[in-house]
Amino acid sequence: MGGFQLGAMVLAHRGEVDRAREVAALMPQTEAPIGIVEGYQAMVANALGEPATARSIAERVLSSGARNFAEEPPVELVAYLDALIALEDWDALRAFLPEARSRSAELALAGPAIDRAEGLAAAAAGDEAQARELLGRAIDSFDRVSIFEAARTREALAAIDPAAREALNAAALATYERLGAKPHADRIRAALAT
Numbered sequence: 433m434g435g436f437q438l439g440a441m442v443l444a445h446r447g448e449v450d451r452a453r454e455v456a457a458l459m460p461q462t463e464a465p466i467g468i469v470e471g472y473q474a475m476v477a478n479a480l481g482e483p484a485t486a487r488s489i490a491e492r493v494l495s496s497g498a499r500n501f502a503e504e505p506p507v508e509l510v511a512y513l514d515a516l517i518a519l520e521d522w523d524a525l526r527a528f529l530p531e532a533r534s535r536s537a538e539l540a541l542a543g544p545a546i547d548r549a550e551g552l553a554a555a556a557a558g559d560e561a562q563a564r565e566l567l568g569r570a571i572d573s574f575d576r577v578s579i580f581e582a583a584r585t586r587e588a589l590a591a592i593d594p595a596a597r598e599a600l601n602a603a604a605l606a607t608y609e610r611l612g613a614k615p616h617a618d619r620i621r622a623a624l625a626t
Contacts, residue, residue: 437472444479445580447614452480466496468504474511483518486511494531505539513549522553541581544573548585555592563592583607587620598624 436459443452456476462469470493477486490512509532516525529550536542551566567589574582583604590600601620608617 434472440476441479445613471508478514483515487515510545540577544570
């Protein structure tokens with residue numbers, strides 16, 4: 433069942449938004465308990481630029497505590513963090529960090545996603561030194577598990593680190609181009625042009 437949502441997520445990040453919505457809608461209804469599929473749905477909502485929807489879905493999964501299978505990773509942790517970042521709800525993000533950190537061993541993406549979220553919250557609060565440290569740590573960790581997430585984090589760090597901006601954006605652009613993540617590549621090209 434998660435394949436529909438994973439496909440939709442890839443399509444959205446490649447800029448095929450209408451097709452992403454179609455693929456996500458192809459998923460049959462399920463009577464299974466809440467779990468990873470809903471977590472993926474929250475990730476798709478983020479990829480489609482709908483962080484309020486992503487937040488709502490992720491909150492529902494988080495509050496249920498349920499899983500279809502015990503081995504399902506809690507992808508909703510990352511979806512929730514990304515939604516809070518997009519919504520710039522720094523207070524809710526800071527309040528969620530202890531729970532997220534306590535569960536970070538359950539998902540390889542969680543630790544670096546938490547560092548990225550905390551780094552962006554620090555940047556929003558004006559603590560650029562802390563933000564650079566956390567974002568740098570997130571990049572190092574993401575480089576081992578997800579080049580796409582590493583590129584997103586390089587782009588975030590570029591926004592607050594003028595000395596490294598060009599190199600960070602160029603590295604992120606190269607990754608986005610290699611992955612066919614057109615909207616992301618276009619956004620970097622626009623940033624490099626200014």
